[in-house]
Amino acid sequence: MQVSRKTVRGAFSRLWARLGGSDLAQTYAGDELPLRSELLSVDQMAQHGKLVAGVHQLKHGRPRDRLLSRLAENQNLLLHVHKLLTEAVKVGRRITPAG
Numbered sequence: 178m179q180v181s182r183k184t185v186r187g188a189f190s191r192l193w194a195r196l197g198g199s200d201l202a203q204t205y206a207g208d209e210l211p212l213r214s215e216l217l218s219v220d221q222m223a224q225h226g227k228l229v230a231g232v233h234q235l236k237h238g239r240p241r242d243r244l245l246s247r248l249a250e251n252q253n254l255l256l257h258v259h260k261l262l263t264e265a266v267k268v269g270r271r272i273t274p275a276g
Contacts, residue, residue: 217225265272 262272
């Protein structure tokens with residue numbers, strides 16, 4: 178299979194868009210099947226790494242600390258899922274175990 182820069186960028190763009198949204202239903206619901214094989218071979222990954230390194234630009238100054246805000250987002254997501262599961266169990270829905 179021939180993988181071009183356009184194909185790789187498109188795949189990463191779709192993945193980024195799916196993970197970057199704030200609406201949970203939109204973020205995690207999709208029509209695409211899960212990946213069952215490697216996205217890139219070792220050589221393709223090395224080539225992609227060189228491409229990313231080549232276009233990367235350093236910024237001057239101190240970077241913003243995004244870890245705490247990301248952890249807060251994760252906490253909110255986990256609490257939301259906990260609430261959804263608890264409500265589902267209360268109304269008698271069957272919940273399948275995680276895969």
